[in-house]
Amino acid sequence: xxxxxxxxxxxxxxxxxxxxxxxxxxxxxxxxxxxxxxxxxxxxxxxxxxxxxxxxxxxxxxxxxxxxxxxxxxxxxxxxxxxxxxxxxxxxxxxxxxxxxxxxxxxxxxxxxxxxxxxxxxxxxxxxxxxxxxxxxxxxxxxxxxxxxxxxxxxxxxxxxxxxxxxxxxxxxxxxxxxxxxxxxxxxxxxxxxxxxxxxxxxxxxxxxxxxxxxxxxxxxxxxxxxxxxxxxxxxxxxxxxxxxxxxxxxxxxxxxxxxxxxxxxxxxxxxxxxxxxxxxxxxxxxxxxxxxxxxxxxxxxxxxxxxxxxxxxxxxxxxxxxxxxxxxxxxxxxxxxxxxxxxxxxxxxxxxxxxxxxxxxxxxxxxxxxxxxxxxxxxxxxxxxxxxxxxxxxx
Amino acid sequence: xxxxxxxxxxxxxxxxxxxxxxxxxxxxxxxxxxxxxxxxxxxxxxxxxxxxxxxxxxxxxxxxxxxxxxxxxxxxxxxxxxxxxxxxxxxxxxxxxxxxxxxxxxxxxxxxxxxxxxxxxxxxxxxxxxxxxxxxxxxxxxxxxxxxxxxxxxxxxxxxxxxxxxxxxxxxxxxxxxxxxxxxxxxxxxxxxxxxxxxxxxxxxxxxxxxxxxxxxxxxxxxxxxxxxxxxxxxxxxxxxxxxxxxxxxxxxxxxxxxxxxxxxxxxxxxxxxxxxxxxxxxxxxxxxxxxxxxxxxxxxxxxxxxxxxxxxxxxxxxxxxxxxxxxxxxxxxxxxxxxxxxxxxxxxxxxxxxxxxxxxxxxxxxxxxxxxxxxxxxxxxxxxxxxxxxxx
Numbered sequence: 001x002x003x004x005x006x007x008x009x010x011x012x013x014x015x016x017x018x019x020x021x022x023x024x025x026x027x028x029x030x031x032x033x034x035x036x037x038x039x040x041x042x043x044x045x046x047x048x049x050x051x052x053x054x055x056x057x058x059x060x061x062x063x064x065x066x067x068x069x070x071x072x073x074x075x076x077x078x079x080x081x082x083x084x085x086x087x088x089x090x091x092x093x094x095x096x097x098x099x100x101x102x103x104x105x106x107x108x109x110x111x112x113x114x115x116x117x118x119x120x121x122x123x124x125x126x127x128x129x130x131x132x133x134x135x136x137x138x139x140x141x142x143x144x145x146x147x148x149x150x151x152x153x154x155x156x157x158x159x160x161x162x163x164x165x166x167x168x169x170x171x172x173x174x175x176x177x178x179x180x181x182x183x184x185x186x187x188x189x190x191x192x193x194x195x196x197x198x199x200x201x202x203x204x205x206x207x208x209x210x211x212x213x214x215x216x217x218x219x220x221x222x223x224x225x226x227x228x229x230x231x232x233x234x235x236x237x238x239x240x241x242x243x244x245x246x247x248x249x250x251x252x253x254x255x256x257x258x259x260x261x262x263x264x265x266x267x268x269x270x271x272x273x274x275x276x277x278x279x280x281x282x283x284x285x286x287x288x289x290x291x292x293x294x295x296x297x298x299x300x301x302x303x304x305x306x307x308x309x310x311x312x313x314x315x316x317x318x319x320x321x322x323x324x325x326x327x328x329x330x331x332x333x334x335x336x337x338x339x340x341x342x343x344x345x346x347x348x349x350x351x352x353x354x355x356x357x358x359x360x361x362x363x364x365x366x367x368x369x370x371x372x373x374x375x376x377x378x379x380x381x382x383x384x385x386x387x388x389x390x391x392x393x394x395x396x
Numbered sequence: 397x398x399x400x401x402x403x404x405x406x407x408x409x410x411x412x413x414x415x416x417x418x419x420x421x422x423x424x425x426x427x428x429x430x431x432x433x434x435x436x437x438x439x440x441x442x443x444x445x446x447x448x449x450x451x452x453x454x455x456x457x458x459x460x461x462x463x464x465x466x467x468x469x470x471x472x473x474x475x476x477x478x479x480x481x482x483x484x485x486x487x488x489x490x491x492x493x494x495x496x497x498x499x500x501x502x503x504x505x506x507x508x509x510x511x512x513x514x515x516x517x518x519x520x521x522x523x524x525x526x527x528x529x530x531x532x533x534x535x536x537x538x539x540x541x542x543x544x545x546x547x548x549x550x551x552x553x554x555x556x557x558x559x560x561x562x563x564x565x566x567x568x569x570x571x572x573x574x575x576x577x578x579x580x581x582x583x584x585x586x587x588x589x590x591x592x593x594x595x596x597x598x599x600x601x602x603x604x605x606x607x608x609x610x611x612x613x614x615x616x617x618x619x620x621x622x623x624x625x626x627x628x629x630x631x632x633x634x635x636x637x638x639x640x641x642x643x644x645x646x647x648x649x650x651x652x653x654x655x656x657x658x659x660x661x662x663x664x665x666x667x668x669x670x671x672x673x674x675x676x677x678x679x680x681x682x683x684x685x686x687x688x689x690x691x692x693x694x695x696x697x698x699x700x701x702x703x704x705x706x707x708x709x710x711x712x713x714x715x716x717x718x719x720x721x722x723x724x725x726x727x728x729x730x731x732x733x734x735x736x737x738x739x740x741x742x743x744x745x746x747x748x749x750x751x752x753x754x755x756x757x758x759x760x761x762x763x764x765x766x767x768x769x770x771x772x773x774x775x776x777x778x779x780x781x782x783x784x785x786x787x788x789x
Contacts, residue, residue, distance in 0.1 A: 112778065119762070119779040162777040164758070195777040197731075197758040228730040228758035228778070230712070256711040256730040258690070277711055279652060279689045300709075302622070302652050303690050320687075322650055323594070323622040345592040345620040345650075346557075366620075367527070367557035367592035371480075385473065385525040385555040386592070387480045 061085045064094025066115040078102050078110065078123065087154055093121040093163060100126055101134065103148045107156025107191075112163045121163055123147060125170035133177065135184055138215035138242050139267075142177040143208070144170065145184035149191065158191035167201035167232075179206030179234070185222050187215040192223040201232045208232065209260065212239040214248035223251040229260055235286075236260035236278070240267045246292040252276060262286050263301070270294060279303045284321070288331045290314045307344065310337045311356060317341045325349070327365070330356040339363065349373050350387070355395035422446045425455025427476040439463050439484065443471065448517055454526060456480060460487035462497065464511045468519025468551075473526045483527040484509055486535075493536020498546055500539070501579040502604045502640060502673070507533065508544035508575075512551065520551035530561035530571060530596075537566035539598075545576040550584045556591040561598075562625060569597035569632040573621070577604035578612035578642075587615040594622045599635050600651070603642035608676030612642040616649060624653040624664055624691075635665035636688070639681045641672025646683045653691040662714040664693030671700045678702060688713060695729070698722045716756070721749040732759040736784070 063075045075081035081091045082104045090109040095118035102123060112121035123146055133142035135150060146165050149158045165182040172178045182198035185191065193210055201207030209229040212222045229236035236257040241248035250271040257263040263278030264285045270292035277300045278284040284301025287294055290312025299319045301307040307321035312333030319342045321327045327344035328351045336357030343364045344350050350365040352373040361381035365371055371390040372379055378391055421428065424436045436442035442452045443465045451470040456479035463484060473482035488494060496505030498513060509528050512521045528542035542558035545551065553574055561571035573593035576586040593600040600621035603614035621636035636651035651666045666688030669681045684706040688695035695710035697718040704723040710716045715736055716729035736759060752773035756762040762779040763771050776782055
């Protein structure tokens with residue numbers, strides 16, 4: 001703490017000078033390593049390496065200028081940092097506003113930090129920039145990604161922690177060539193988004209919070225967890241694979257999504273959607289095209305049109321749905337979903353499969369206008385309280 | 397031979413007789429008939445006509461009546477003919493002002509749609525799978541309650557729905573879903589669980605005791621409270637679950653005020669706990685595992701020393717937690733438009749209570765009035781301001 005206070009005075013260093021310092025520090029480090037390896041025996045080298053490894057490891061990469069001093073390598077923009085650090089580094093991002101489009105092409109961790117009574121590092125749309133798309137999804141949409149993770153070399157995880165990505169002012173329109181994404185993990189990438197906030201991706205109906213995809217082998221694993229998503233006019237979290245079997249396994253857990261048109265939308269992936277909390281919008285969780293195995297469990301969907309829409313081989317269990325027009329709906333596919341041990345309260349209709357296959361059992365429905373609409377056969381093993389009409393329009 | 401036959405017949409008759417005695421069912425609404433059923437046309441006639449301790453099955457249908465239960469029994473909605481909704485509604489075709497039928501220890505005269513009072517012999521009154529609809533119950537602006545357990549009563553409310561307890565156009569909001577209270581006398585235990593409580597303008601579920609120590613032990617769990625609708629002149633406050641001086645466990649409930657319900661000021665509360673009118677301290681609540689969202693107001697508020705708030709999830713609310721001296725642990729607070737874990741008793745940065753292991757993500761302001769050493773026991777991410785000025789050391 002006293003160290004930080006003492007060093008605050010150097011924060012006025014110009015951007016240019018700070019970059020020079022960075023280069024100088026790295027050069028010194030490199031020279032020292034060369035000297036050691038050439039002139040000392042292995043045993044001695046090992047001992048010295050142990051001794052000097054702690055100051056070397058203590059080099060911290062930082063953006064924004066809140067942390068300075070010998071142990072810090074400073075960058076003025078996130079974009080400069082993500083290309084300027086060694087692969088696998090952690091970059092600490094000071095609280096502040098960063099009007100930039102960030103492309104990450106090497107494994108690293110981008111972490112927002114707390115300084116001087118603020119903990120919000122925000123990546124925003126550059127007000128002087130042009131919203132030209134920088135990535136094309138495997139499903140064909142050209143999109144403007146605020147943070148793009150693509151062509152990561154060497155392969156490795158890109159992690160984003162404690163960062164806010166705000167899409168305000170980024171209405172790029174809505175078509176196959178227009179749309180905005182907060183964070184885009186392109187094919188072949190992997191990593192974790194944790195404790196982040198993604199908001200205001202409003203693009204005339206083509207705004208996405210986080211987009212994860214993989215369109216080829218090998219399979220990738222991506223996690224999105226403990227993050228806050230709100231005011232997004234397409235999907236809060238969108239995860240896609242177009243391969244059979246799927247090459248994307250997504251873990252989507254502990255996120256809070258509010259007022260996203262679709263809270264969580266998945267298409268053709270494996271994985272688990274667990275313990276998320278989605279309210280508002282028109283659909284809580286939408287699971288389409290499931291040639292693989294995906295489990296939707298322990299989620300809450302409330303104050304929305306459709307709670308959870310799923311099909312194929314998906315499983316939904318122990319979810320809570322409330323104050324919706326529909327509890328569970330269909331997205332097609334065989335063998336049809338398994339829906340069990342869920343609670344649906346205060347809804348228009350509990351389960352409306354539109355004559356698609358599926359098993360729905362051991363659920364509790366309370367306070368519904370209609371229990372089952374267009375079900376193939378009368379579902380059994382559920383408990384229904386306060387339901388005006390238990391079954392309507394049964395399928396032949 | 398004939399003697400053997402006589403014994404045989406006697407045995408058969410006895411069996412048949414005892415079977416029908418055991419199978420005697422009490423039923424309202426006429427969907428179940430036959431020798432084994434005793435039928436009633438109204439719920440009111442049934443609750444006074446059955447032996448104490450009976451179960452009364454209520455057929456799907458609409459029951460426009462005010463029900464007073466004064467003996468232990470179970471009132472249970474059943475499924476018949478493609479419906480499982482038995483609805484008790486307000487019977488007031490002329491729209492005349494409704495006359496109160498009970499006086500609350502806390503809030504004066506109340507019009508209760510289902511009143512549990514003066515239960516003799518002592519024993520639980522259980523209400524299961526019934527809908528209580530208060531449409532039209534705002535006539536004359538009474539304090540309106542869907543279900544009211546008066547002093548000295550006990551029982552369980554399970555898988556019930558209460559709705560439309562609203563007092564539109566009235567000066568003060570006074571529509572309540574489920575209300576349990578106990579004044580002086582032996583301790584009572586009341587459970588409200590797995591119920592859907594929606595479209596009310598005052599309190600969804602509340603437990604009240606004005607005694608110290610508390611005479612009411614309430615368990616409020618697994619309920620879904622939604623759509624607090626602010627329809628009154630005064631824009632009075634409304635709350636999902638309220639505890640006044642009772643000893644309550646408030647767990648795994650799910651409270652949202654609904655999208656787009658933004659009153660003029662942040663006056664909605666998810667869970668709120670007060671001491672009783674005498675300000676006695678120690679009748680504490682434990683609020684754990686609750687989910688509070690989409691509420692323009694305060695998710696969990698404790699104005700009573702010693703309450704516990706643990707492992708709750710709070711999102712898209714004005715403020716997450718407002719507490720005096722409490723144990724506040726492992727809660728997750730996200731997207732609070734003016735959201736903070738708020739230590740209201742300690743603006744001078746005293747270090748009372750335990751506030752640790754909470755995650756505050758995506759707030760404008762994370763903490764108020766909390767020493768830095770305590771803030772550091774929590775996780776803050778994406779918060780514009782970590783602690784309100786003046787900052788604690």
